[in-house]
Amino acid sequence: MAEVLILSGKTVSQHVYHSLQPRIDSLTRSGVIPGLAVVLVGDNPASQIYVNSKAKRFDKLGLFSETFKLPENIPENDILSLINDLNNDNRFHGILVQMPLPEHLNESTVIRTINPEKDVDGFHPENMGLLASGIPRFIPCTPKGIMRILEYYQIDPSGKHVVVIGRSNIVGRPVSILMSLKQEFSNATTTICHSGTSDISYFTRQADILIAAMGVPEFVKAHQVKKGVVIIDVGINRVEDDSKKGYTLVGDVDFINVAEKASAITPVPGGVGVMTIAMLVENTVEAAEHLVSGGVVAGDL
Numbered sequence: 001m002a003e004v005l006i007l008s009g010k011t012v013s014q015h016v017y018h019s020l021q022p023r024i025d026s027l028t029r030s031g032v033i034p035g036l037a038v039v040l041v042g043d044n045p046a047s048q049i050y051v052n053s054k055a056k057r058f059d060k061l062g063l064f065s066e067t068f069k070l071p072e073n074i075p076e077n078d079i080l081s082l083i084n085d086l087n088n089d090n091r092f093h094g095i096l097v098q099m100p101l102p103e104h105l106n107e108s109t110v111i112r113t114i115n116p117e118k119d120v121d122g123f124h125p126e127n128m129g130l131l132a133s134g135i136p137r138f139i140p141c142t143p144k145g146i147m148r149i150l151e152y153y154q155i156d157p158s159g160k161h162v163v164v165i166g167r168s169n170i171v172g173r174p175v176s177i178l179m180s181l182k183q184e185f186s187n188a189t190t191t192i193c194h195s196g197t198s199d200i201s202y203f204t205r206q207a208d209i210l211i212a213a214m215g216v217p218e219f220v221k222a223h224q225v226k227k228g229v230v231i232i233d234v235g236i237n238r239v240e241d242d243s244k245k246g247y248t249l250v251g252d253v254d255f256i257n258v259a260e261k262a263s264a265i266t267p268v269p270g271g272v273g274v275m276t277i278a279m280l281v282e283n284t285v286e287a288a289e290h291l292v293s294g295g296v297v298a299g300d301l
């Protein structure tokens, strides 16, 4: 049996950082250090871990980042007012609000307050609209990271059937749009499954490339995929156990059994998750370049 190819986000992200270095150096020579403002509300442990790893990566690359920690019960007007200040603060080329937000805050209002030109997460309706129109400005980091993994390993979605499980604005929907764009390394036929899909296995078994982004530990089993499928496992789920940490991270795919049938698969951890941070860095560098050139970022209108 042919051995499965492990699609390593670690390898691809190192490649991304390496190729970003000359762009970062060039910005630094012009006196611009790409800067990211991270807004963190409350003390959700998973969000704190994400925010810390983002800050560490920016530090390691000599970039600027600052985290604004806000109390869980912050009134909505206060967070909107902070975002307005950040919109006007030239040290920051990118603004990221860590999700999820506490229930009393309206995520949509918060996202819409970010200046779309600093929206390095790509969640602002203007950026989502540009993406859906096939002329993306900032592409959401996780979907962008998925495309970059496929490109690195020369797995071309063109002409393939890509099945995505999950339709969130963060992963499922934007990745399905990216996959179907009429351009190189896209051009796939796409299907999106969700909790309203009546027979998910019917679709997953047809997938040449299966993207699982649902947040259900090890949901996808070997009998639901065809031989030779390429698996992109976006899920990051904590499953409690009696290990030292008290939990193990698993994806949305039953890795061990599905890997036996797949031709290629992303691991969890070390797959898509690492790429998300690499793409955040790339988007922030792009935003800073935009400022320096006074022009448009790649793909902009």
Ligand SMILES: NC(=O)c1ccc[n+]([C@@H]2O[C@H](COP(=O)([O-])OP(=O)(O)OC[C@H]3O[C@@H](n4cnc5c(N)ncnc54)[C@H](OP(=O)(O)O)[C@@H]3O)[C@@H](O)[C@H]2O)c1
Pocket: 142, 165, 166, 167, 168, 169, 170, 171, 172, 193, 194, 195, 196, 197, 200, 213, 214, 215, 216, 234, 235, 236, 237, 272, 273, 274, 276
């Ligand atoms: N690797 C990374 O960097 C990264 C980044 C973001 C998220 N994630 C992980 O990716 C996973 C998904 O995140 P998300 O933010 O997209 O989650 P989300 O907003 O909760 O969306 C989950 C999607 O999956 C669908 N779904 C859930 N259970 C299902 C089921 N049993 N059958 C069919 N569809 C089902 C939901 O359907 P409905 O729409 O019908 O509810 C929804 O569309 C999570 O594990 C998250 O931690 C990883």
